[in-house]
Amino acid sequence: MCGIAGYIGYRNAYPIILNGLYRLEYRGYDSAGIVLFDGDTINVLKTKGKVSELEALFEADNAQKGKIGFGHTRWATHGVPNHVNSHPHVSQSGELVIVHNGIIENYDTIKKELTKRGYEFHSDTDTEVLINLIEEIKRKEKCKLGKAVQLALNEVVGAYAIAVFDKTKPDELVVARLGSPLAVGVGKDNKEFFIASDASPFIEYTKDAIYLEDDHMAIIKVGRDINIRKLTDDTLVEASIQELKLNLEQIEKGGYEHFMLKEIHEQPNAITDTFRGRLLANEGLVRVSGIDDHIERFLNANRIIMIGCGTSWHAGLVGEYLFEELARVPVEVEYGSEFRYRNPIITEKDVVIAISQSGETADTLAAIKLAKSKGAFVYGICNVVGSSIARETHSGSYTHAGPEIGVASTKAFTTQITMLTLIALRLGKANGSISNSDFNKFLHQIEVIPEKVNSLLKLDEQIKKISTIYKDATNFLYLGRGFNFPVALEGALKLKEISYIHAEGYPAAEMKHGPIALIDENMPIVVIATNNGHYDKIVSNIQEIKARKGKIIAVVTEGDEIVKELADHIIEIPATEEALTPLLTTIPLQLLSYHIAVMRGCNVDQPRNLAKSVTVE
Numbered sequence: 014m015c016g017i018a019g020y021i022g023y024r025n026a027y028p029i030i031l032n033g034l035y036r037l038e039y040r041g042y043d044s045a046g047i048v049l050f051d052g053d054t055i056n057v058l059k060t061k062g063k064v065s066e067l068e069a070l071f072e073a074d075n076a077q078k079g080k081i082g083f084g085h086t087r088w089a090t091h092g093v094p095n096h097v098n099s100h101p102h103v104s105q106s107g108e109l110v111i112v113h114n115g116i117i118e119n120y121d122t123i124k125k126e127l128t129k130r131g132y133e134f135h136s137d138t139d140t141e142v143l144i145n146l147i148e149e150i151k152r153k154e155k156c157k158l159g160k161a162v163q164l165a166l167n168e169v170v171g172a173y174a175i176a177v178f179d180k181t182k183p184d185e186l187v188v189a190r191l192g193s194p195l196a197v198g199v200g201k202d203n204k205e206f207f208i209a210s211d212a213s214p215f216i217e218y219t220k221d222a223i224y225l226e227d228d229h230m231a232i233i234k235v236g237r238d239i240n241i242r243k244l245t246d247d248t249l250v251e252a253s254i255q256e257l258k259l260n261l262e263q264i265e266k267g268g269y270e271h272f273m274l275k276e277i278h279e280q281p282n283a284i285t286d287t288f289r290g291r292l293l294a295n296e297g298l299v300r301v302s303g304i305d306d307h308i309e310r311f312l313n314a315n316r317i318i319m320i321g322c323g324t325s326w327h328a329g330l331v332g333e334y335l336f337e338e339l340a341r342v343p344v345e346v347e348y349g350s351e352f353r354y355r356n357p358i359i360t361e362k363d364v365v366i367a368i369s370q371s372g373e374t375a376d377t378l379a380a381i382k383l384a385k386s387k388g389a390f391v392y393g394i395c396n397v398v399g400s401s402i403a404r405e406t407h408s409g410s411y412t413h414a415g416p417e418i419g420v421a422s423t424k425a426f427t428t429q430i431t432m433l434t435l436i437a438l439r440l441g442k443a444n445g446s447i448s449n450s451d452f453n454k455f456l457h458q459i460e461v462i463p464e465k466v467n468s469l470l471k472l473d474e475q476i477k478k479i480s481t482i483y484k485d486a487t488n489f490l491y492l493g494r495g496f497n498f499p500v501a502l503e504g505a506l507k508l509k510e511i512s513y514i515h516a517e518g519y520p521a522a523e524m525k526h527g528p529i530a531l532i533d534e535n536m537p538i539v540v541i542a543t544n545n546g547h548y549d550k551i552v553s554n555i556q557e558i559k560a561r562k563g564k565i566i567a568v569v570t571e572g573d574e575i576v577k578e579l580a581d582h583i584i585e586i587p588a589t590e591e592a593l594t595p596l597l598t599t600i601p602l603q604l605l606s607y608h609i610a611v612m613r614g615c616n617v618d619q620p621r622n623l624a625k626s627v628t629v630e
Contacts (some may be wrong), residue, residue: 110178496594
């Protein structure tokens with residue numbers, strides 16, 4: 014949530030920061046601002062609204078000079094979205110400036126104390142409190158900015174990624190993080206540095222990046238090595254520079270109207286990249302190094318607990334079916350946002366699998382820390398290399414989906430399911446719960462999934478026509494059974510988060526326990542009715558819907574004749590193993606949501622009130 018982009022060096026900072034904020038728009042925000050220091054004056058411009066509106070302000074003000082500065086896209090927590098509450102925030106003296114992602118939970122107590130000392134506050138934000146606390150400590154202790162930041166952060170409770178500078182030290186930036194991501198791009202010979210919430214704002218300038226760890230701060234000075242220290246005890250930390258694998262082409266739209274559409278169409282390659290080198294069908298092998306290195310922990314576990322939020326939770330539900338079917342191990346699936354609040358029973362005999370696209374989801378990170386404190390073995394599945402979840406877990410696997418910019422996850426879901434399928438097969442083979450013939454059949458079926466996804470993407474025009482009919486609906490119902498019940502949940506989530514149509518997903522058999530009351534001639538019902546697994550039962554559900562005049566959009570297996578006679582619209586998927594059908598059935602539901610949202614004039618890539626990575630609770 015929110016985004017930070019900054020620069021210090023020899024170039025003009027403004028275009029770098031502005032472009033960086035555009036790159037970070039996918040994270041979700043309601044206001045934006047930039048501060049530049051031209052060697053004499055701190056120039057701050059900020060506004061409620063989009064980065065494009067901020068750019069117009071700078072063009073009108075002609076305040077674009079300076080070789081140091083940073084920008085921010087804000088998603089409101091403390092204080093409504095408006096000009097005053099937008100970042101950056103300046104201290105009372107006008108010398109210090111800050112941008113901040115996260116929440117300072119004890120800000121009100123600190124604010125009251127600073128007010129007693131003569132500080133006045135103009136915004137409702139916790140961030141303005143933090144910059145004035147830093148200023149007060151710097152004044153009182155007569156210390157440098159870096160030390161003042163360290164002391165201040167040891168007094169606050171909460172989560173943060175911050176960047177601070179002092180106009181009296183224009184060759185220096187101070188950054189720190191706890192719970193919110195922050196990357197530092199390192200220019201050649203340390204002549205320039207970039208800071209950002211992720212690497213996308215600076216990939217065309219450098220491939221060298223440092224991902225700041227929790228409870229670490231960095232003092233960045235032009236022409237010098239970065240000074241990284243622990244906030245807790247001031248211990249010096251060696252900087253670990255990573256080479257970025259990201260490239261500019263990956264984060265551009267590539268001719269597509271929206272990132273979401275581009276990412277839907279990237280799924281054949283993303284799925285292939287997830288199983289590449291891990292699935293060796295001709296050799297009859299699945300190799301997942303993170304599992305192979307800890308196979309005994311998995312085989313001897315009392316149970317496996319899968320944790321995720323949103324789409325990742327839905328992937329975990331599919332994973333539960335996969336693990337129990339293919340590996341015959343008990344699985345529980347938990348919301349990361351609820352896990353630590355119900356005093357869960359966890360032991361050292363449990364394995365926790367944490368699932369997250371970004372690797373920065375605050376609730377999932379908190380659940381990981383709780384599980385580790387109880388002695389559980391924690392395995393991460395995420396997409397972003399070097400992310401917090403990748404560092405916090407004992408072991409894990411990257412999905413290799415590539416950057417996902419659209420807020421509504423698409424290729425993250427299918428690659429997470431692909432990864433969970435490989436792990437389930439690996440465990441099933443190791444404990445003997447799947448026969449060699451079935452194991453090899455699955456391997457060959459997975460290999461051709463990307464080709465089958467490609468064939469589904471060719472149905473785009475057909476799905477677009479269906480979308481035209483239902484774009485003005487006020488409610489949708491999604492039904493599925495078995496492996497496709499989580500797909501029904503995911504389909505409903507996609508529709509409501511980007512089109513703002515109320516939608517619910519249910520197990521088809523649960524329809525009679527309440528939702529059937531909603532069905533009339535105005536209610537579109539999406540039914541996943543593949544011909545393997547509970548087919549007769551779901552046909553009966555469709556007949557019940559038809560008897561109540563509901564409009565049926567059915568996702569069926571190619572060649573289906575029974576449902577075709579009952580449904581108003583059918584979308585055919587290629588045949589595959591039942592356990593693999595979620596990789597196919599989800600594709601038409603993504604396209605349906607996308608086209609309906611576009612037709613309704615919604616901002617598909619940046620839905621209202623949503624952020625790509627939820628890094629605060």
